[in-house]
Amino acid sequence: MAGPLILCVGKLKEPFFHQACNEYKKRLSAGWPVEIVEIAEQIPKGKSNIEVEKAMEKEAEDIMRHIPQGSFIVALCIEGTLLDSPELADRLAMAEQGGGRLVFIIGGSNGVAPGIKRMANLQLSMSKMTFPHHLARVMLLEQLYRSFTIRTNRKYHK
Numbered sequence: 001m002a003g004p005l006i007l008c009v010g011k012l013k014e015p016f017f018h019q020a021c022n023e024y025k026k027r028l029s030a031g032w033p034v035e036i037v038e039i040a041e042q043i044p045k046g047k048s049n050i051e052v053e054k055a056m057e058k059e060a061e062d063i064m065r066h067i068p069q070g071s072f073i074v075a076l077c078i079e080g081t082l083l084d085s086p087e088l089a090d091r092l093a094m095a096e097q098g099g100g101r102l103v104f105i106i107g108g109s110n111g112v113a114p115g116i117k118r119m120a121n122l123q124l125s126m127s128k129m130t131f132p133h134h135l136a137r138v139m140l141l142e143q144l145y146r147s148f149t150i151r152t153n154r155k156y157h158k
Contacts (some may be wrong), residue, residue, distance in 0.1 A: 002101050004144060007066050008137050009059050010041040011106035017134050032148045034141065035067050041108040050124030052110050059138035063105055070100040073120045075112045076136055085093035089147035093123065094143040106136050 004068055012018050021036070023065055028034050039062045067073065072095035083091065088095035109132075117123055126139050149156035 003035065004037045004067070004102040004104060005068070005071075006034060006106065006137065007039055007063050007103045008106045008133070009063075010038060010133060011038050011041045011136070012134055012137065014134065016065070016137055020136055020138040021141055024138070024145045027058070028141075031152065034144060036137075038067070039063055044110075052058065053113075056107070056110055056113040057115070059108060060116050063116060067103050068101050070096060071103040072096075072100045072122075073103050073105065073132075074122045074124050075105045075107075075115075075117050075120035076126065076140065077107070077112050077117060077123050078121060078125055078128070078130065080125035082128070083127050085143060085146050086122075088143060089150040092144075092147050093151055104134055104140055106140065108133055119158050 012021065025034055025036070039059060042058045044051035044055040076147070086107060105112055105120070107113070107116075114148060126143075146156060148154075
């Protein structure tokens with residue numbers, strides 16, 4: 001079975017985010033390799049809600065093209081379910097037993113489009129606090145690595 005797929009809106013710019021992501025991808029590469037696809041961020045033509053929604057819907061269309069049939073979709077959003085690391089590891093293990101690929105979606109600076117949230121099997125919140133979407137990628141990779149070590153009884157999670 002293929003490892004998790006992370007669909008991220010926007011490109012990483014800061015080298016420190018690249019370094020952190022690469023470190024966790026390297027750690028996961030032998031046992032649970034992660035694929036990351038960057039989706040072009042759509043900049044709204046204006047600041048109105050309608051323009052922001054149009055941009056998010058265009059991002060959603062691009063995201064949809066990358067989701068394999070039968071995937072277990074996890075949308076990262078602030079209003080999602082808060083799980084601790086062992087709970088996340090359990091949820092991901094159960095989802096993988098269903099046979100579909102795990103697909104994680106990280107929205108851009110305006111978040112994840114409502115249509116993507118509705119189709120997600122799980123809406124996951126990393127915290128009640130707001131973080132830059134680029135940092136969310138690092139946090140997700142760390143939690144995927146932590147989940148992997150929990151599930152494989154490796155020393156990392158305390």
